[in-house]
Amino acid sequence: MARLVRVSLVDIPQHIILRYNNRQVCFGNAVDMKAYLHWLKLFSKKYQVGIHAWVLMTNHVHLRVAPQKEGTASRMMQSVGRMYVRYYNRNYRRSGTLWEGRFKSSLVQNELYLLELYRYIELNPVRAGMVEEPSAYSWSSYSINALGVKSDLQTPHPEYLALGKTKDKRLNNYRELFKAHIETELLTEIRENINKGLALGNEQFTKQIENLTKRRVTARKAGRPKKGNQIIDNAQDNQLILL
Secondary structure: OOOOOOOOOOOOOEEEEEEEHHHOOOOOOHHHHHHHHHHHHHHHHHOOEEEEEEEEOOOEEEEEEEEOOOOHHHHHHHHHHHHHHHHHHHHHOOOOOOEOOOOEEEEEOHHHHHHHHHHHHHOHHHHOOOOOOHHHOOOEOHHHHHHOOOOOOOOOOHHHHOOOOOHHHHHHHHHHHOOOOOOHHHHHHHHHHHHHOOOEOOHHHHHHHHHHHOEOOOOOOOOOOOOOOOOEOOOOOOOOOOO
């Protein structure tokens, strides 16, 4: 299969997922988790990428980010991944790569999906049966967004700040969001879009992205494309991985 095209847009939020080879464990203990977060903080600052929500699972990583410069999310992920592979191979006396190919990503519309994506990311340990409540899992941004734990890794997004005029009000309103389950249809939409590299948003949002990039960011409809269509598509699988 041909190498898929990445699209980078400044300040457009992105959902990123990076998996370990064969879904095996890549974070075996707290030391591993801290090492990855150390480099994530270091390179997110270096490349000016805002980190808004995150979770480290035993065999994969979810991030919700917003790059301040074009292409910096990719450089951040490459740098973090490279440093963690060196650390992991040295400590566990192994060689070779850890990751299941390149990371996957999806552009995300702020107004409709931002806080839903926060919930999706921070509820990963609950859906996996690791804990009963997100507050019981130490390796996610839930304690920061919902409980007010200080962090120099994370940057609050304007949509998050709009939850309340005071810190206590924001924290309370954020916790309220987690009292309702994420609808199955939305779970499916988030998963399919990140796996296929499609934009997550309404028709107006996706059309704006396609007009800006001249690349397809929605699932292709059946039938032959019209002649003169300027939207670039992958000839083999009609998918784009977005940065």
